[in-house]
Amino acid sequence: MGGDNAPEAIVAGVVNAIAHNEDLQVTLVGPETVIRPLLPAEGCERITLLHAEEVIHGEDEPLVAIRKKRKATMLVALDLLKAGEVDAAVSAGNTGAFMSGALFYVGRIKGIQRPALAPLLPTMTGSALLIDCGANADCKPEFLLQFGQMGSIYMQKVMGVAQPRVGLLNNGAEEDKGSAMHREAHQLLKASGLRFHGNVEGRDALDGNVDVIVADGFTGNVFLKAAEGVSLFLFALLKEQLGANLKRKLGTALVYDGLRAVKRKLDYTEYGGSLLLGIDGVVVKAHGSSNAKAFESALRQAMDAVRKDVVGSIRQSLEQSLQQDS
Amino acid sequence: MGGDNAPEAIVAGVVNAIAHNEDLQVTLVGPETVIRPLLPAEGCERITLLHAEEVIHGEDEPLVAIRKKRKATMLVALDLLKAGEVDAAVSAGNTGAFMSGALFYVGRIKGIQRPALAPLLPTMTGSALLIDCGANADCKPEFLLQFGQMGSIYMQKVMGVAQPRVGLLNNGAEEDKGSAMHREAHQLLKASGLRFHGNVEGRDALDGNVDVIVADGFTGNVFLKAAEGVSLFLFALLKEQLGANLKRKLGTALVYDGLRAVKRKLDYTEYGGSLLLGIDGVVVKAHGSSNAKAFESALRQAMDAVRKDVVGSIRQSLEQSLQQDS
Numbered sequence: 001m002g003g004d005n006a007p008e009a010i011v012a013g014v015v016n017a018i019a020h021n022e023d024l025q026v027t028l029v030g031p032e033t034v035i036r037p038l039l040p041a042e043g044c045e046r047i048t049l050l051h052a053e054e055v056i057h058g059e060d061e062p063l064v065a066i067r068k069k070r071k072a073t074m075l076v077a078l079d080l081l082k083a084g085e086v087d088a089a090v091s092a093g094n095t096g097a098f099m100s101g102a103l104f105y106v107g108r109i110k111g112i113q114r115p116a117l118a119p120l121l122p123t124m125t126g127s128a129l130l131i132d133c134g135a136n137a138d139c140k141p142e143f144l145l146q147f148g149q150m151g152s153i154y155m156q157k158v159m160g161v162a163q164p165r166v167g168l169l170n171n172g173a174e175e176d177k178g179s180a181m182h183r184e185a186h187q188l189l190k191a192s193g194l195r196f197h198g199n200v201e202g203r204d205a206l207d208g209n210v211d212v213i214v215a216d217g218f219t220g221n222v223f224l225k226a227a228e229g230v231s232l233f234l235f236a237l238l239k240e241q242l243g244a245n246l247k248r249k250l251g252t253a254l255v256y257d258g259l260r261a262v263k264r265k266l267d268y269t270e271y272g273g274s275l276l277l278g279i280d281g282v283v284v285k286a287h288g289s290s291n292a293k294a295f296e297s298a299l300r301q302a303m304d305a306v307r308k309d310v311v312g313s314i315r316q317s318l319e320q321s322l323q324q325d326s
Numbered sequence: 327m328g329g330d331n332a333p334e335a336i337v338a339g340v341v342n343a344i345a346h347n348e349d350l351q352v353t354l355v356g357p358e359t360v361i362r363p364l365l366p367a368e369g370c371e372r373i374t375l376l377h378a379e380e381v382i383h384g385e386d387e388p389l390v391a392i393r394k395k396r397k398a399t400m401l402v403a404l405d406l407l408k409a410g411e412v413d414a415a416v417s418a419g420n421t422g423a424f425m426s427g428a429l430f431y432v433g434r435i436k437g438i439q440r441p442a443l444a445p446l447l448p449t450m451t452g453s454a455l456l457i458d459c460g461a462n463a464d465c466k467p468e469f470l471l472q473f474g475q476m477g478s479i480y481m482q483k484v485m486g487v488a489q490p491r492v493g494l495l496n497n498g499a500e501e502d503k504g505s506a507m508h509r510e511a512h513q514l515l516k517a518s519g520l521r522f523h524g525n526v527e528g529r530d531a532l533d534g535n536v537d538v539i540v541a542d543g544f545t546g547n548v549f550l551k552a553a554e555g556v557s558l559f560l561f562a563l564l565k566e567q568l569g570a571n572l573k574r575k576l577g578t579a580l581v582y583d584g585l586r587a588v589k590r591k592l593d594y595t596e597y598g599g600s601l602l603l604g605i606d607g608v609v610v611k612a613h614g615s616s617n618a619k620a621f622e623s624a625l626r627q628a629m630d631a632v633r634k635d636v637v638g639s640i641r642q643s644l645e646q647s648l649q650q651d652s
Contacts, residue, residue, distance in 0.1 A: 124559060137497060138505045171463060171547035179464045179544055202551030206559050218505055221497035222545050225528030226552035230592075233450060233532050234560055237591055241584035248584045254577025258567035265563060266556075 001030050001055040001073045002093020003288045003295075010092060011038040013295030018046050020296075024303060027086055029073045052076045055093075058288065062096030066104060075101050081281045082106045088282035088302035090273070092290045099135055102276055102283045109311065111318040114143045115278030116217070117285065118151060119224065120159075120301075122265050125208030129155055130169075131277065132217040133224045139216035141184035144168070148189050148196070149321075150277040150314055151212035157308040159211070167200035167210035169219055175199065181216070189214065202226070231266045273298030275305060277314070282306050327356050327381045327399045328419015329614045329621075336418060337364040339621030344372050346622075350629060353412055355399045378402045381419075384614065388422030392430060401427050407607045408432045414608035414628035416599065418616045425461055428602055428609045435637065437644040440469045441604030442543065443611065444477060445550065446485075446627075448591050451534030455481055456495075458543040459550045459600065465542035467510035470494070474515050474522070475647075476603040476640055477538035483634040484627075485537070493526035493536035495545055501525065507542070515540065528552070557592045599624030601631060603640070608632050 001007055007030055014026050025046045028035055032051040039047065054072040056065045066075060074091045078101050081089040089106075091098045099117065108115060116132035131151040136143060148166045155164035168186055170178040175186050177199055189196045197210050202223055205213050215223060238259070242252045252259070272294070276283040282305045286298035305311070327333055333356055340352050351372045354361055358377040365373065380398040382391045392401060400417045404427050407415040415432075417424050425443065434441060442458035457477040462469060474492045481490035494512055496504040501512050503525055515522045523536050528549055531539050541549060564585070568578045578585070598620070599612040608631045612624035631637070 124562065134497060137503070137508075169548065171460060171544050171551075177463070182463075182544075201555075202548045202553075203555040203558070205552070206555055218497050218508075219545060219548050222495065222528045223548055223552045225497075226531070226549045227528075227556045229527075229529040229532055230553045230556040231560065232529070234557065234588065234592060236450065237588045238584075241587050242581050244584060248581045251577040251580025251582075251584075255568050255574045255581065256577075258564075258570060258574045258577075261567050262560065262563045266560060 001034075002091045002098070003286065003290050004092075005289070005291055006092060007035055008038060009290060009292045010295055011035060012292035013290070013299065014047065015040060015043070016292060017296045017299040019043060021300075021303065024299075026299075027077075027080060029077045029080075050076065050080075056097045058094050060094055060097060062094060062100045065094065065097045066101045072097075074098050075105060078102055078105045078283070081283070087306040088284065090284045090286060090295075090298050090302050092286040092288055092295060092298070095134070095285055095288070098283075098285055099276060102279045102281075106279050106281045106283065108278055109280045109315050109318065111322060112150075112278040112314070113146060114139075115276050116143075116147050116150065117274045118147075118154065118277050119274040120272060121206065121213075121224070121227070123206045123208040127159070128206070128208075128211055128213050129159075130213045130215060130220055130224060132215060132220050133274065134217045134221035135276070136217035137221075138218070139181065139185075141181055141188050144185035144214050144216060145188040145192055146278070148192065148194050148212060148214045149317060151214065152194055153313045153317060154275065154277060154305075154310055155211045157310050157313055158304045161211050163195045164211035165197045165209065166194045166212040166214060167197045167205065169202070169205060169213050169215035169223060170199035171201065173199050173201065185214070235263060272301050275301065275310075277310070280311065280315075282311060327360075328417045328424070329612065329616050330418075331615070331617055332418060333361055334364060335616060335618045336621050337361060338618035339616070339625065340373065341366060341369070342618060343622045343625040345369060347626075347629065350625075352625075353403075353406060355403045355406075376402065376406075382423045384420050386420055386423060388420060388426045391420065391423045392427045398423075400424050401431060404428055404431045404609070407609070413632040414610065416610045416612060416621075416624050416628050418612040418614055418621060418624070421460070421611055421614070424609075424611055425602060428605045428607075432605050432607050432609065434604055435606045435641050435644065437648060438476075438604040438640070439472060440465070441602050442469075442473050442476065443600045444473075444480065444603050445600040446598060447532065447539075447550075447553070449532045449534040453485070454532070454534075454537055454539050455485075456539045456541060456546055456550060457603065458541060458546050460543045460547040461602070462543035463547075464544070465507065465511075467507055467514050470511035470540050470542060471514040471518055472604070474518065474520050474538060474540045475643060477540065478520055479639045479643060480601065480603060480631075480636055481537045483636050483639055484630045487537050489521045490537035491523045491535065492520045492538045492540060493523045493531065495528070495531060495539050495541035495549060496525035497527065499525050499527065511540070561589060598627050601627065601636075603636070606637065606641075608637060
């Protein structure tokens with residue numbers, strides 16, 4: 001029931017995902033009278049409908065909502081995950097409520113100080129994981145070290161990058177750049193055994209030189225939204241300019257599929273979902289504006305994370321580093 | 327002697343500015359044997375050449391350079407400003423050294439806690455001043471209040487905006503968003519008597535809804551560089567896609583001037599210079615990659631700030647608020 005296009009787009013995304021993945025089973029959590037009519041007559045053998053009426057809305061205050069609306073659809077889904085009845089929970093609803101719900105009702109992987117929200121972003125050469133993009137506005141250096149560790153595991157296990165290169169989003173390339181927190185995080189990452197590439201600036205974070213962009217949640221969020229904003233701005237300018245006269249309109253018709261390809265590649269708002277890494281279970285936040293296709297790709301991300309056992313790998317790597325420390 | 331294209335582009339920019347502005351006089355500070363040959367035989371009556379040999383390079387450590395290279399060109403220019411022999415100092419050289427030099431050798435306006443670097447950015451509807459974009463990585467809430475005050479004065483005096491709208495760059499629209507520092511800065515701005523629009527996110531900062539974007543220097547820097555990076559990324563993608571086949575190449579020829587117009591508008595790296603607001607004199611940092619045209623527009627910014635007495639207005643507004651407090 002979460003997101004701008006729920007429940008229609010969510011159900012459609014699930015139905016498509018079921019058709020494209022033979023081993024997928026989905027439990028849809030929502031009001032039966034609303035959801036049932038949206039399901040097609042055939043091909044729904046692997047879809048279970050679990051009735052829940054309460055809904056957390058976008059404007060609800062997260063911490064209030066997760067306490068007062070304990071039977072809300074997204075929290076019921078997280079309960080299923082906690083109970084081991086499902087392998088992953090996916091929602092396009094209120095980000096703060098879904099993150100807080102995951103933290104309170106599913107819990108952290110033991111040893112993880114802060115879970116982080118991690119979207120994959122398009123880069124010049126492929127993609128990079130931005131971690132954290134908004135779960136933690138105030139960060140300590142140790143949190144950023146763990147973001148680097150979790151991000152590396154994700155890129156290695158799920159994206160098949162043998163030795164992920166980790167960059168720290170900062171305001172300059174030199175290691176003494178940034179706030180005291182960033183300078184300390186830099187030193188921790190440098191000594192971590194990760195393949196640390198050093199600082200990356202907003203200008204070159206998307207060049208393709210790093211696979212993991214570590215950021216405090218505040219900076220990561222501003223960075224991601226700046227990328228979205230400039231991209232929207234640019235397409236608005238293009239539309240204005242390319243429609244300015246007949247000659248340009250003719251030209252636009254000839255380059256139209258090229259422009260669409262660029263737009264698709266740069267569509268930061270629709271580039272799948274964000275994993276909430278550090279939670280003791282696979283939790284994926286789909287974008288609030290998800291259409292059926294975007295929600296299906298969020299489901300695919302969840303499936304990949306389950307198949308490659310990202311949570312187990314993070315747990316294991318923490319145990320190893322704890323053993324080394326003692 | 328500062329910047330990627332010095333001294334040729336700097337001298338050319340000055341010569342053009344002199345030709346376009348009857349009341350402009352420029353003192354060029356640099357090695358006479360290098361600079362003299364670059365000056366045209368005619369039309370240089372209002373250009374004075376002041377010999378200085380030492381140069382601070384881009385890779386020099388700012389605080390070391392401004393002490394050890396006390397006779398460097400950019401510091402001599404700042405000395406002229408301090409002595410009242412010129413009305414403004416402009417450089418395309420090492421940003422950190424120029425800022426530190428201005429702070430140590432020209433000094434702050436009395437009452438200003440931290441000077442801030444403030445570039446004008448293109449927005450959907452015109453332009454907005456981003457303040458600070460990198461002078462202060464670690465900020466206190468009071469600094470941000472002053473950034474808002476200085477930015478408002480600039481937009482009012484120089485850009486003619488009657489009542490500039492001030493936004494705080496943050497990771498969400500609600501007033502409780504961001505780090506503790508940002509929440510406190512929000513409250514200070516709200517109570518300041520400025521026309522405070524509230525928080526702006528990276529996504530909507532360039533929508534044209536605010537005239538001043540207040541940011542801590544770290545976030546402002548990441549924001550600005552993200553905007554630059556995505557813009558470069560997008561033009562690289564466009565180039566790749568629009569040159570992919572003959573049909574698209576034909577179309578590109580028809581829309582070429584439209585694409586150029588978009589590129590010009592979004593060229594964050596060349597959008598004039600950045601004022602260093604809060605220094606007790608007009609100091610403009612031109613972009614390191616300035617060509618003659620960009621340097622001329624940095625000179626124009628300096629002239630505007632002098633003509634509209636931005637420094638005097640900031641001084642006056644501080645005195646008023648000090649009187650109100652006592």
